[in-house]
Amino acid sequence: MLVLGIETSCDDTGVALYDDKEGLKAHALFSQVRHAAYGGVVPELASRDHIQKLLPVIDALLQESKTELSDLSAIAYTAGPGLAGALLVGAALARALAFALAIPALGIHHLEGHLLAPKLEADAPDFPFLALLVSGGHTLLADVQGLGRYTILGESRDDAAGEAFDKSAKALGLGYPGGPAISAAAAQGHDAGLRLPRPLTDRPGLDFSFSGLKTALLQAARAQPLDDIRRAHLAYALQDAIVDTLVIKCRRALLATGHTRLVIAGGVGANQTLRDRLTEETQNLKVALYYPRPAFCTDNGAMIAYAGCQRLVAGQTDRGEFGIRPRWPLNELTPP
Numbered sequence: 001m002l003v004l005g006i007e008t009s010c011d012d013t014g015v016a017l018y019d020d021k022e023g024l025k026a027h028a029l030f031s032q033v034r035h036a037a038y039g040g041v042v043p044e045l046a047s048r049d050h051i052q053k054l055l056p057v058i059d060a061l062l063q064e065s066k067t068e069l070s071d072l073s074a075i076a077y078t079a080g081p082g083l084a085g086a087l088l089v090g091a092a093l094a095r096a097l098a099f100a101l102a103i104p105a106l107g108i109h110h111l112e113g114h115l116l117a118p119k120l121e122a123d124a125p126d127f128p129f130l131a132l133l134v135s136g137g138h139t140l141l142a143d144v145q146g147l148g149r150y151t152i153l154g155e156s157r158d159d160a161a162g163e164a165f166d167k168s169a170k171a172l173g174l175g176y177p178g179g180p181a182i183s184a185a186a187a188q189g190h191d192a193g194l195r196l197p198r199p200l201t202d203r204p205g206l207d208f209s210f211s212g213l214k215t216a217l218l219q220a221a222r223a224q225p226l227d228d229i230r231r232a233h234l235a236y237a238l239q240d241a242i243v244d245t246l247v248i249k250c251r252r253a254l255l256a257t258g259h260t261r262l263v264i265a266g267g268v269g270a271n272q273t274l275r276d277r278l279t280e281e282t283q284n285l286k287v288a289l290y291y292p293r294p295a296f297c298t299d300n301g302a303m304i305a306y307a308g309c310q311r312l313v314a315g316q317t318d319r320g321e322f323g324i325r326p327r328w329p330l331n332e333l334t335p336p
């Protein structure tokens with residue numbers, strides 16, 4: 001069964017081909033860099049770019065992998081959560097193409113894609129596992145028992161971890177997206193005695209809160225004139241605080257649940273300092289750590305093709321639902 005995956009929930013146009021027997025056959029991504037000029041994603045521009053890029057990216061994917069449209073068994077597309085206009089571009093194209101080819105189309109939950117992305121790798125985790133999902137829009141710890149069987153153990157009450165990176169980078173004049181910019185700047189800095197808060201770590205529970213951290217950084221940034229060295233130290237302090245907070249909550253969740261596998265997913269999962277710290281922590285706890293390659297941490301079509309393929313193989317059928325779900329709580333998902 002060969003599934004075409006389409007991801008257009010935000011500013012990346014991602015496509016991929018996943019085969020249930022042969023695995024990932026090809027994947028391609030067009031990243032919309034023009035939002036950098038605005039310091040964040042402009043939804044209308046994102047939709048227009050998806051309209052322009054989606055068909056050429058699919059054409060190139062099919063050509064590169066020597067695949068004909070008639071080889072496709074199904075199409076999986078991101079139905080939510082995400083930007084309504086951007087989601088509609090992917091959903092409309094997926095539905096139209098599936099209708100023309102008389103094959104099923106499935107709307108996939110973007111976060112399910114992220115949660116399952118580590119399964120695209122050779123060293124794939126078996127169910128069940130604990131997942132730390134850290135992206136630009138979400139920060140949550142989930143108990144993953146199987147396909148569509150997700151329980152949220154804790155989540156952010158305000159900003160997501162990626163949002164804290166993005167907003168702080170903007171405040172420091174470091175550009176967009178903020179995660180890679182902060183981590184590059186932090187590599188030039190060191191612990192200069194500036195300690196930012198580790199929100200909600202001083203009380204029980206697995207929820208997160210990152211909006212106060214961003215304010216603390218802003219205040220520290222205003223306290224002294226900003227030059228490159230000061231920026232690097234502030235970036236270091238911010239990354240240290242975010243990573244520390246995430247590691248403390250992961251350890252707490254692992255001890256509370258007894259899970260022996262931890263999966264990191266979502267764009268912030270590409271952060272090397274987070275990976276290094278979690279590697280150390282999980283070794284101490286004798287827990288196996290899994291994460292996808294950086295390109296499959298950030299938004300991509302492969303995770304959507306994979307999730308769609310798994311659901312189809314498990315018997316899910318196309319219910320003909322066209323609707324997109326810009327807001328779609330993860331805990332509403334059910335097994336196929």
Ligand code: KG4
Nearest residue numbers: 135136137162177178179267268271298299
């Ligand atoms: O998963 P993703 O591509 O999109 C969403 O679903 O939100 O995540 C994007 C987020 C952005 O906030 C970006 O700044 C962050 O992931 N990010 C990183 C890194 N690469 C991307 N954050 C920290 N370190 C990185 N290396």
Ligand code: ZN
Nearest residue numbers: 114135298299
């Ligand atoms: Zn995402």
